[in-house]
Amino acid sequence: xxxxxxxxxxxxxxxxxxxxxxxxxxxxxxxxxxxxxxxxxxxxxxxxxxxxxxxxxxxxxxxxxxxxxxxxxxxxxxxxxxxxxxxxxxxxxxxxxxxxxxxxxxxxxxxxxxxxxxxxxxxxxxxxxxxxxxxxxxxxxxxxxxxxxxxxxxxxxxxxxxxxxxxxxxxxxxxxxxxxxxxxxxxxxxxxxxxxxxxxxxxxxxxxxxxxxxxxxxxxxxxxxxxxxxxxxxxxxxxxxxxxxxxxxxxxxxxxxxxxxxxxxxxxxxxxxxxxxxxxxxxxxxxxxxxxxxxxxxxxxxxxxxxxxxxxxxxxxxxxxxxxxxxxxxxxxxxxxxxxxxxxxxxxxxxx
Amino acid sequence: xxxxxxxxxxxxxxxxxxxxxxxxxxxxxxxxxxxxxxxxxxxxxxxxxxxxxxxxxxxxxxxxxxxxxxxxxxxxxxxxxxxxxxxxxxxxxxxxxxxxxxxxxxxxxxxxxxxxxxxxxxxxxxxxxxxxxxxxxxxxxxxxxxxxxxxxxxxxxxxxxxxxxxxxxxxxxxxxxxxxxxxxxxxxxxxxxxxxxxxxxxxxxxxxxxxxxxxxxxxxxxxxxxxxxxxxxxxxxxxxxxxxxxxxxxxxxxxxxxxxxxxxxxxxxxxxxxxxxxxxxxxxxxxxxxxxxxxxxxxxxxxxxxxxxxxxxxxxxxxxxxxxxxxxxxxxxxxxxxxxxxxxxxxxxxxxxxxxxxxxxxxxxxxxxxxxxxxxxxxxxxxxxxxxxxxxxxxxxxxxxxxxxxxxxxxxxxxxxxxxxxxxxxxxxxxxxxxxxxxxxxxxxxxxxxxxxxxxxxxxxxxxxxxxxxxxxxxxxxxxxxxxxxxxxxxxxxxxxxxxxxxxxxxxx
Numbered sequence: 001x002x003x004x005x006x007x008x009x010x011x012x013x014x015x016x017x018x019x020x021x022x023x024x025x026x027x028x029x030x031x032x033x034x035x036x037x038x039x040x041x042x043x044x045x046x047x048x049x050x051x052x053x054x055x056x057x058x059x060x061x062x063x064x065x066x067x068x069x070x071x072x073x074x075x076x077x078x079x080x081x082x083x084x085x086x087x088x089x090x091x092x093x094x095x096x097x098x099x100x101x102x103x104x105x106x107x108x109x110x111x112x113x114x115x116x117x118x119x120x121x122x123x124x125x126x127x128x129x130x131x132x133x134x135x136x137x138x139x140x141x142x143x144x145x146x147x148x149x150x151x152x153x154x155x156x157x158x159x160x161x162x163x164x165x166x167x168x169x170x171x172x173x174x175x176x177x178x179x180x181x182x183x184x185x186x187x188x189x190x191x192x193x194x195x196x197x198x199x200x201x202x203x204x205x206x207x208x209x210x211x212x213x214x215x216x217x218x219x220x221x222x223x224x225x226x227x228x229x230x231x232x233x234x235x236x237x238x239x240x241x242x243x244x245x246x247x248x249x250x251x252x253x254x255x256x257x258x259x260x261x262x263x264x265x266x267x268x269x270x271x272x273x274x275x276x277x278x279x280x281x282x283x284x285x286x287x288x289x290x291x292x293x294x295x296x297x298x299x300x301x302x303x304x305x306x307x308x309x310x311x312x313x314x315x316x317x318x319x320x321x322x323x324x325x326x327x328x329x330x331x332x333x334x335x336x337x338x339x340x341x342x343x344x345x346x347x348x349x350x351x352x
Numbered sequence: 353x354x355x356x357x358x359x360x361x362x363x364x365x366x367x368x369x370x371x372x373x374x375x376x377x378x379x380x381x382x383x384x385x386x387x388x389x390x391x392x393x394x395x396x397x398x399x400x401x402x403x404x405x406x407x408x409x410x411x412x413x414x415x416x417x418x419x420x421x422x423x424x425x426x427x428x429x430x431x432x433x434x435x436x437x438x439x440x441x442x443x444x445x446x447x448x449x450x451x452x453x454x455x456x457x458x459x460x461x462x463x464x465x466x467x468x469x470x471x472x473x474x475x476x477x478x479x480x481x482x483x484x485x486x487x488x489x490x491x492x493x494x495x496x497x498x499x500x501x502x503x504x505x506x507x508x509x510x511x512x513x514x515x516x517x518x519x520x521x522x523x524x525x526x527x528x529x530x531x532x533x534x535x536x537x538x539x540x541x542x543x544x545x546x547x548x549x550x551x552x553x554x555x556x557x558x559x560x561x562x563x564x565x566x567x568x569x570x571x572x573x574x575x576x577x578x579x580x581x582x583x584x585x586x587x588x589x590x591x592x593x594x595x596x597x598x599x600x601x602x603x604x605x606x607x608x609x610x611x612x613x614x615x616x617x618x619x620x621x622x623x624x625x626x627x628x629x630x631x632x633x634x635x636x637x638x639x640x641x642x643x644x645x646x647x648x649x650x651x652x653x654x655x656x657x658x659x660x661x662x663x664x665x666x667x668x669x670x671x672x673x674x675x676x677x678x679x680x681x682x683x684x685x686x687x688x689x690x691x692x693x694x695x696x697x698x699x700x701x702x703x704x705x706x707x708x709x710x711x712x713x714x715x716x717x718x719x720x721x722x723x724x725x726x727x728x729x730x731x732x733x734x735x736x737x738x739x740x741x742x743x744x745x746x747x748x749x750x751x752x753x754x755x756x757x758x759x760x761x762x763x764x765x766x767x768x769x770x771x772x773x774x775x776x777x778x779x780x781x782x783x784x785x786x787x788x789x790x791x792x793x794x795x796x797x798x799x800x801x802x803x804x805x806x807x808x809x810x811x812x813x814x815x816x817x818x819x820x821x822x823x824x825x826x827x828x829x830x831x832x833x834x835x836x837x838x839x840x841x842x843x844x845x846x847x848x849x850x851x852x853x854x855x856x857x858x859x860x861x
Contacts, residue, residue, distance in 0.1 A: 199455070
């Protein structure tokens, strides 16, 4: 078969460029090294055992929330109710356990059920009633907040000592909660790669119309994402309960919804969906946690810490945006003459 | 040689379709045989796209029947059509740029493996995609490349492979070469021939005569929504085909030149204008003159308007207004320099739909010349009445007006700024006959008042009937110039690149 012209190397197989996920891990490494260097310059150590444990514990909590948030954002949706779901779950879990070791599983099941129902409600409102997810989940968050504020005036329930181990056990420097978060992350990665629902999340987030035209039932991935997101937020709530020993309603004011979105975006997932993944998100979470640790070690003013964090997130997204300028545009019919080659030419020509 | 030997794979009979009471297809027959490349041609708005979309399940026909392989079908959704073996490669791709070639090919039908490879089987998808690409002789394309890294031609290939993976029996391509560069066209040619060898029927929608004669076995011509005929490609030539495409009786009557219209000095002059979409644009319009811009969709008509108005400005060449060289870097600059653009899409680009008639009329004045706006706004009521605008009051929101009246508001908005050059892009699209006539009269009057006018329209009679001169665009260049009142055939000839016209010496890339 004669097709020499077709063999023109149009596609670029072989070595892929370092993907965005790779870049985030490089950034994580850079932040770690820079932080360690700064600390060393002040005669301090960044990764002491205490600091490492603190860093990983912090990451496990935010990580759980951010993994769920990743799924939702991949579908071009958003969940602003995760903080409230966490608070609700910590209360539900702690009250259901009622201080008895035998009721641990009852507590866990109750949390999964309640959180799953909240996520299902979110998903149904977004897909069936076509309410913008921003408004849907903001409203859902307010509903949960109202319920918690009227029903509970303070900490509620009692977490048995066995379950508190979930918050404090560690293997070496790795807290059990971090291992759980990592396991959930692995499950999420497999889910996104190996199940049709997972694969279709990318399709729906990338272009819902294309997905529909290809025979994908576009509502399903979105529903699944909202349910799973609420469930991971529920797990984070359980972790909070385990650490506090009781259900805490006030967790919702800790700003987990926005911080989880920041972690997802920092991890290279497009806020508009269709691209990214859980791997990047975990790195994003670790970057944020490392920054916190570095700021603590350096004794940065806590308010100024927020300024720095905000700057980092915006800078990262600006960087990603640069990488994808004009990607979608149709190629010009009369492309401008390339600027670089003539310059090079002149230079080499100038020096015989 | 009408298919007696072989039953047609696709048989569409008496197909009709109306949109909002306006018939766009009437009693159209189309037969395509297996392994045939069948070209579907016709002017802008002849009904090709509608016919194609009916076949693809995007629209449903109001009348007529569609048979596929002898069985009657009626697709209510594009997915049904795909399942039945009818695939369509639209101009806007149905691909996910962030996913790989293989993932796109199998989207919605991902194979699932067993055992260790349980779940979506990426390797199986890649292998099968690779096999199909090989079958097309395209081993250079990797199934693992993300689609965003592909050229337009390669994306078309992915669409075709996607169709093949669903064992399509007929593949429709909607102007597949519209966005391709020269070398890529060659790739597409080979792809079409390969499909033909496999026995797949290809319905090829195109304006470009060269391609049609290079590739097709038979040609079906549509004109004004009706069938003009089906011919064997070997039995016809360029001139004959163009004759089938055009030549309708002139239905509209265009107002004569307004009294006292005199052609004055050059008001708008472009020499050697070019940007990403255009090249070598030379354009001179005198005061009182109407210059028409004709050309097929995508030939660069709207791009000229946008370049003049600073939306996607000329990056090469020179632009002069009233003899003065101007650098129109933004629409604001354009307005200040005396330009007005009545844009193609009045609903999204011309009007603030939720604001009142008066607010819309004052929009340009308030935005660009606020100091003199009150004084000039006094002209608005007079303008509205001279345009015969029908609105309950100047405070009515424009979204409640008819298309024709909305367009009059757009025109008034610009006239209030007293421009010296007026560019009208499809000024009569989607408005009724009476309103069209009002627009024509207004254009004449503007010319009489000494404005230089550039008129862009897909409706050939309109351009020919109103303009003093007609420039025909093709592939972003000016293909030739004709006097007003020229035959539709000669304009069409230049637009599709058939006639050896004055500018025809330039080689098609």
